[in-house]
Amino acid sequence: MKNMEVKNTSKAKLVASGVIPFVFLVAMIAYIFGPGSDLIDLGVSLPEITIEKVEFLDSEIVVTIRNTGRIPVDVVMADVNDRIQPAAIEPDKYLERFETAVVRIPFLWNVAEPYLIGITTDDGTRFEKEVEAAAPSLEPSLELAGFFAIIGTYVGIIPVMIGLLWLPFIKRISKSKYHFFLALTASLLLFLGIDATEEALEVSKETLANSFNGVLLVATVVLLSFLALYYAGERLVQNASLSRMTKPVAVALMISIGIGLHNFGEGLAIGAAIGLGQVALSTFLIVGFAIHNTTEGIAIASPLAKGKPMIRLLAVLGLLAGAPAIFGAWVGGFVYSPFTAIIFLSIGAGAIFQVIVILIRWLQDEGDKKLSSAAVVSGLAVGMLVMYLTSILI
Amino acid sequence: MLTVIVATVSVSLLYFVLPGMTEAQTEKTFVTHSGAVIKTTGDVLDPVYTPQTVEFDPAKYLREFNYGRISKLDDGRTLREFTIIAEDDKIMEISPGVFYNVWTFNGTVPGPTIRATEGDVVRVKFFNNGLKSHTMHFHGIHPAEMDGVFETVGPGGQFTYEFEAGPVGVHPYHCHMMPLEEHISHGLYGVYIVDPKEGRSPADEMVMVLNGFDTDFDTENNFYAANSIPFYYQHHPIQINKDQLIRVYVVNMVEFDPINNLHLHGNLYYYYPTGTDTVPSTFTDMITLSQTERGIMEFKYNYTGKYLFHAHKVEFSEKGWIGIFLVKDSEAKVE
Numbered sequence: 001m002k003n004m005e006v007k008n009t010s011k012a013k014l015v016a017s018g019v020i021p022f023v024f025l026v027a028m029i030a031y032i033f034g035p036g037s038d039l040i041d042l043g044v045s046l047p048e049i050t051i052e053k054v055e056f057l058d059s060e061i062v063v064t065i066r067n068t069g070r071i072p073v074d075v076v077m078a079d080v081n082d083r084i085q086p087a088a089i090e091p092d093k094y095l096e097r098f099e100t101a102v103v104r105i106p107f108l109w110n111v112a113e114p115y116l117i118g119i120t121t122d123d124g125t126r127f128e129k130e131v132e133a134a135a136p137s138l139e140p141s142l143e144l145a146g147f148f149a150i151i152g153t154y155v156g157i158i159p160v161m162i163g164l165l166w167l168p169f170i171k172r173i174s175k176s177k178y179h180f181f182l183a184l185t186a187s188l189l190l191f192l193g194i195d196a197t198e199e200a201l202e203v204s205k206e207t208l209a210n211s212f213n214g215v216l217l218v219a220t221v222v223l224l225s226f227l228a229l230y231y232a233g234e235r236l237v238q239n240a241s242l243s244r245m246t247k248p249v250a251v252a253l254m255i256s257i258g259i260g261l262h263n264f265g266e267g268l269a270i271g272a273a274i275g276l277g278q279v280a281l282s283t284f285l286i287v288g289f290a291i292h293n294t295t296e297g298i299a300i301a302s303p304l305a306k307g308k309p310m311i312r313l314l315a316v317l318g319l320l321a322g323a324p325a326i327f328g329a330w331v332g333g334f335v336y337s338p339f340t341a342i343i344f345l346s347i348g349a350g351a352i353f354q355v356i357v358i359l360i361r362w363l364q365d366e367g368d369k370k371l372s373s374a375a376v377v378s379g380l381a382v383g384m385l386v387m388y389l390t391s392i393l394i
Numbered sequence: 395m396l397t398v399i400v401a402t403v404s405v406s407l408l409y410f411v412l413p414g415m416t417e418a419q420t421e422k423t424f425v426t427h428s429g430a431v432i433k434t435t436g437d438v439l440d441p442v443y444t445p446q447t448v449e450f451d452p453a454k455y456l457r458e459f460n461y462g463r464i465s466k467l468d469d470g471r472t473l474r475e476f477t478i479i480a481e482d483d484k485i486m487e488i489s490p491g492v493f494y495n496v497w498t499f500n501g502t503v504p505g506p507t508i509r510a511t512e513g514d515v516v517r518v519k520f521f522n523n524g525l526k527s528h529t530m531h532f533h534g535i536h537p538a539e540m541d542g543v544f545e546t547v548g549p550g551g552q553f554t555y556e557f558e559a560g561p562v563g564v565h566p567y568h569c570h571m572m573p574l575e576e577h578i579s580h581g582l583y584g585v586y587i588v589d590p591k592e593g594r595s596p597a598d599e600m601v602m603v604l605n606g607f608d609t610d611f612d613t614e615n616n617f618y619a620a621n622s623i624p625f626y627y628q629h630h631p632i633q634i635n636k637d638q639l640i641r642v643y644v645v646n647m648v649e650f651d652p653i654n655n656l657h658l659h660g661n662l663y664y665y666y667p668t669g670t671d672t673v674p675s676t677f678t679d680m681i682t683l684s685q686t687e688r689g690i691m692e693f694k695y696n697y698t699g700k701y702l703f704h705a706h707k708v709e710f711s712e713k714g715w716i717g718i719f720l721v722k723d724s725e726a727k728v729e
Contacts, residue, residue: 059430076491077439083712084624086424086443090436093491104434106426124492124609124616 051129068209156325163297183379191387193352225350267328445629482524505584531570563669624714631720646683
């Protein structure tokens, strides 16, 4: 009985010691921000408008803007190439913090010409965004959705399937050569992970308002994606022995999920490039990604090399890795927003990094504890080089 | 139970449908450059074609000449006394919805048009009600200590400028405190006209100060205008009579841009640079003006109708420096 009481009081102490600092924190914040407090009423808050999206419709330019400053603002004027234009703003011109609005500027724009879009707030500050080449916005249609599906297939599914055809070859080679291919896979993926991160950072730098802390957003999402997949992956591999799945299959599955998430990001880039009218760029993107993505098939095939060949399993894994490119192209082409692009690219990067960890473990389990054998080192080096060279095509 | 659900659903339906209906009723329209009428459920952002009222009235300023409090001096000359108060804390709507900290003489940009006849004594009692030092510097002929450069007038201070009006012509006056560009571009300027003793021929006279505002302080003007308010004379055409002599006193006060100009449609004007000579220098429809360059333009319209006048530096006209003369066929013309 006495023992129980002691236990209770110690528990109460524990809770109290956890809560007390928190109470002080709340009190301090209430003091600083509370009514009647002008303690931190220093400096001048400046308005800030971010132009998130510019769409070119039939004789109208539609601009999506967001109030990314610390204070509410009135939007009072729009201009094209620094020349004042009659315009409308919907739903209304008053924007709270983080609120968005659509500015409609009737304008007979010319295809492929650059345009500078300007938005002026009530204090006369002008914010602008440059569009390198005007191109008609894509209207979602079944035909266009089909077109994107075909491109996604070319970029995602077919190259991955072609890559998988190397499986019989990998099967017949010696153990050290097999290690070479596993290491190659790891460095292919490392390249893709860095690539996706870089892309996400670039998009955030170019289009995301400072208030979203672009770099930290990318870092947070990459890490969360990595941790979530790492946790799920470990469970999957652990339970592999219980289910019918073998460990190599589990690893291959994790790789295809990671690559699938990554290919979603690639589809996004292609869809957005077409959507933004950079048609020449997107042709290059398609050819480049197709060659690039063949290597992803090798990545999936490698862990499976020593097991029984299962055509149906390979097809499923290939689809898992390749098909998200189609969904990515739809999202990128029809509902592109920089914010979602950054999120998806970061998720893809996190997934890739997670797969690399699995592959490295796999190599260590296979015998090369220090990862210093000629096969592994040369595999890592060749992977990066191949990726770099094929990436020049994009 | 069922009635409750039905009631909830119908109430929420009303909630969602009604605002949509009221919005449809309050739909606004505006016109584009090509004349198309655009409908919107939101707000119209159109300083170009939609007339809107702002604090300052360029229509009033256009033909408002201040001759001062007139008295005779012992030597027979005419004394014209003016009171000018400088301020620098006023926030003015310089284009619909755009609020800018203007620095003013007597509360407006441009300041009042001061008019005298050659040989008159001009006495300006200057009070500085601003938070910064200001002066008044008149272009023209006067003693050094009346030049408004070295005699700084601090906040709350005053100074009396006194000089004989001359030479004949149209001149600017402006604050000459350093940094000068800042004091001028915020609005401390106005027009000073000296009439010849024999007078000029009767005419419909008006003043146009070509100016601009750099509202985001990037040393590029965001707005241009004749008499401060962008597009004002496009919404409110200047009404003049057919066959009547029009005389425009034009002063270019634009900062940052090295030139400005004035092009008149459907007509040409006789141009008198600085207004100092009685013989026009040219007959043209296009004059280019550098900083504080000014002159007098005289013309008559032979046909009625609407005629544009604007900067042929088109960037300026698309940012507000554009207007319309509405020429009317009037019996009651001034002879």
